Amino acid sequence: MADEEKPRNRKERRAAAKESGKPVEAPSKMPKIKMVKPDYDARPAKGTTLLDLYEQKKELLEKGQPFDNKYSDGIPRGESGNILDVGLGDNEPIGPVGNAFFWSFCLTMLHFTLDVMTYNQYAQAIIWPAIFRRSGTILPVLFIAILMMKSDLAYKLGVLRQLLFLGAAVSAGCYLIHVGNSYGYFAVMKQAPPLGTFWIYSVIELDKWYAVASLLSNLAFLLWNGYTVF
Numbered sequence: 001m002a003d004e005e006k007p008r009n010r011k012e013r014r015a016a017a018k019e020s021g022k023p024v025e026a027p028s029k030m031p032k033i034k035m036v037k038p039d040y041d042a043r044p045a046k047g048t049t050l051l052d053l054y055e056q057k058k059e060l061l062e063k064g065q066p067f068d069n070k071y072s073d074g075i076p077r078g079e080s081g082n083i084l085d086v087g088l089g090d091n092e093p094i095g096p097v098g099n100a101f102f103w104s105f106c107l108t109m110l111h112f113t114l115d116v117m118t119y120n121q122y123a124q125a126i127i128w129p130a131i132f133r134r135s136g137t138i139l140p141v142l143f144i145a146i147l148m149m150k151s152d153l154a155y156k157l158g159v160l161r162q163l164l165f166l167g168a169a170v171s172a173g174c175y176l177i178h179v180g181n182s183y184g185y186f187a188v189m190k191q192a193p194p195l196g197t198f199w200i201y202s203v204i205e206l207d208k209w210y211a212v213a214s215l216l217s218n219l220a221f222l223l224w225n226g227y228t229v230f
Helices: 010-020 050-062 095-121 128-149 152-156 159-182 185-205 208-224
Strands: none
Touching: 095 128, 095 185, 128 185, 159 185, 159 208, 185 208
């Protein structure tokens, strides 16, 4: 009740002052609260600031060591070095499953094309049911293999993953050259499509210089043994 009897606005305050005989206090330019600057030195530190991180990185840059080796894989990491979960990212717009489906379908079409080409190479009547059956068989195999090689665990292998594909590309390419030059037409028709598909996919997964090294190795094998391409 006491709060309700107090004047709530300027008009009521003036009326109350007139009745009581006490004039309203004139406004003052001086604040009633004492103005004091805060003590910045007394403020407790709350972890590492951006300025502190900048100074640390600046020291590393001056020493010629801007990053640790663990950051060379290109995977986004936090300050502690843990891998950040950033979703699919710009380089993987469809994810590992979508990537595996896309590449397995494309490589199956490549296998189908190579199968038809080997029939034409030896002027054989094309047996379409057999070609479709072989393509249908290799599709799930390619999907599972590519899905495994596109996983986060596979990418963590880094150079080891590249060396694995390098060995596969060199082996598949050299053996395909050997089969095409040494075996009969029936063996070539059976082995050339899957070998060619595996070879091409292995080269695709390689970085530029690894891919160049694999192709040079295949060329050296071709020339060393006196084989021909056609």
